[in-house]
Amino acid sequence: MDSSSNSASMHTLTVDREPHQQQVAAAAREDGDETFIVYRYRWLVLGLFCLSEAANAMMWVTFSPISNLVQDYFGQGSYYGSTTSVNMLANIFLVLYGPGTLLSVYCMKHMKLKSTLVLAGSLTLLGALIRYIAALNNDSLGHGNVYILMMIGQALAAITQPMYLNSPPALSSIWFAVNERDTATTIGAMCSPIGNAIGQLIPALLVSGRRPSGECTGSTPCHLN
Amino acid sequence: MILIIGLDILLDDVDDDSQDSVRGMPDLMLTQLLMCILPLVLTAALFRDAPPTPPSKSTQLKNDRQQREHDLHLSSTGSSNSSSDGKGELWSQLLLSDDLVQLQNNKNYLVLFCAFSIGVGFFNSLMTLLNQLIAPFGYR
Numbered sequence: 532m533d534s535s536s537n538s539a540s541m542h543t544l545t546v547d548r549e550p551h552q553q554q555v556a557a558a559a560r561e562d563g564d565e566t567f568i569v570y571r572y573r574w575l576v577l578g579l580f581c582l583s584e585a586a587n588a589m590m591w592v593t594f595s596p597i598s599n600l601v602q603d604y605f606g607q608g609s610y611y612g613s614t615t616s617v618n619m620l621a622n623i624f625l626v627l628y629g630p631g632t633l634l635s636v637y638c639m640k641h642m643k644l645k646s647t648l649v650l651a652g653s654l655t656l657l658g659a660l661i662r663y664i665a666a667l668n669n670d671s672l673g674h675g676n677v678y679i680l681m682m683i684g685q686a687l688a689a690i691t692q693p694m695y696l697n698s699p700p701a702l703s704s705i706w707f708a709v710n711e712r713d714t715a716t717t718i719g720a721m722c723s724p725i726g727n728a729i730g731q732l733i734p735a736l737l738v739s740g741r742r743p744s745g746e747c748t749g750s751t752p753c754h755l756n
Numbered sequence: 757m758i759l760i761i762g763l764d765i766l767l768d769d770v771d772d773d774s775q776d777s778v779r780g781m782p783d784l785m786l787t788q789l790l791m792c793i794l795p796l797v798l799t800a801a802l803f804r805d806a807p808p809t810p811p812s813k814s815t816q817l818k819n820d821r822q823q824r825e826h827d828l829h830l831s832s833t834g835s836s837n838s839s840s841d842g843k844g845e846l847w848s849q850l851l852l853s854d855d856l857v858q859l860q861n862n863k864n865y866l867v868l869f870c871a872f873s874i875g876v877g878f879f880n881s882l883m884t885l886l887n888q889l890i891a892p893f894g895y896r
Contacts, residue, residue, distance in 0.1 A: 567816070568809040579803050582795035589788060591883075598887045604778040614888065621884040643805040652796035659792045663785035704818070708811045727883055733787060738780040 573706040577715055580702055581722035583648055584695040587655050588726030589733070590688040593662075594620045594681075597734045604669075611678040620681060624689040631693040638694060639701060647698070651691035658687030696723060 594601045598617050605612035638647045665672065665680035672680070699719030700712075707715040810816040859865050882889075 566809070567812050568807065569811045570807045572804065572807070573811075576803060579795065579799050583799055586788075586792045586795045589791065593784070593788060595884050596887050599891055600778050604781060618884060618888075625880060645799070645803045645805050648803060649796070649800050652792070652799055656789070656792045656796055659785065659789040663782065663789050666782040666785040669781070704815055705806050706811060709814065724879075731883075731886070734784050737784045737787060738778060740778050 567708070569708045569711070570706070573715075576706055577702065577718060580648065580695075580698065580719055581725075583652050584719070584722045585726030585729065587651070587688060587692055587695050588723040589730035590655060590659065590685065591621060591624045591692070592727050592730040593685075593734060596731045597738050600738055600740045603740055605674045605678055609674065611674050616678065620685050623682065623685050624692055627686060627689040628693055631690045632697065634690060635694040635697050639697070644698065644702060644705065647694055651694040654691045655688045658684035660684075661687070696720070 594617055598614070601617045601620075602612045602614065605616070610616065635647075638650065642650070662681050662684035665677045665684070669677050699716045702719060703712045703715035806819075810819060
């Protein structure tokens with residue numbers, strides 16, 4: 532940063548001085564005597580960000596599309612199998628949005644973007660791991676402990692969600708030219724709903740119940756049982 | 757999609773010993789675990805903090821300003837800041853108090869704020885409750 536500011540004040544070009552030769556300059560912009568470069572690498576950066584964000588958003592709606600099956604899983608009629616308890620597994624993302632925003636502001640102030648994203652991804656991964664372990668040991672742990680472990684896993688993913696949702700403007704201002712920033716921010720922000728959509732699809736494909744299918748349809752709704 | 761179906765076939769034996777009425781929960785958790793690992797590994801390997809040359813004048817100016825603030829902060833931390841001052845500064849940073857005061861006087865922002873709140877609220881609640889809304893009509 533020092534070298535670029537010095538050279539800018541001396542009206543010299545600052546192209547390819549740094550040792551990143553493999554990066555291809557897609558477009559060079561002349562602005563007075565200074566040159567600004569928009570790298571093709573920016574799309575890869577944006578794509579990586581989108582993947583991480585979609586993975587995090589997918590965790591949010593894990594239990595929503597199969598909420599009646601999750602109720603069966605925790606025991607229909609018990610405390611952990613109630614509608615409210617199952618909905619709280621998704622609502623924890625909204626409850627922890629405020630504390631997570633404070634954390635994300637702190638991280639973006641004191642850490643680089645990559646460290647922030649790796650930290651967020653690690654916490655999400657830890658949450659997913661805890662949920663997997665809980666689901667594997669369902670028989671030995673009991674419904675209450677499994678529910679609490681699932682909630683901890685969801686909470687770990689939830690606390691990192693604002694790091695993803697608040698990052699797209701920062702990312703696009705660092706990597707993209709002024710006229711591309713809106714597009715980049717939009718793409719970055721749209722990946723959260725796309726991740727939600729994928730997250731709505733996957734659980735329904737993988738989880739199935741053993742109930743006869745006709746039991747809950749029509750005039751005897753399942754959610755009233 | 758192929759990955760998911762493949763996983764489903766591979767892992768069918770995992771939950772056969774479970775006596776519960778719901779099958780496939782470990783498969784689901786493992787699928788999502790793997791889908792979290794992939795972006796993390798790729799991000800750790802390929803992500804870069806910033807391009808070697810900034811893409812625009814405004815980014816360069818912002819970088820310079822941040823560098824100056826950083827230097828100023830480094831030079832001032834050793835001398836006078838007590839811990840309570842640091843804490844107050846941290847909270848004002850976290851809560852973005854200056855920006856929030858400015859935004860409260862911005863009418864356009866307030867209109868946008870209300871509109872977005874309603875939209876995002878509806879989206880989030882629909883996303884969470886979709887299954888419970890359509891389950892009575894036979895979609896399961």
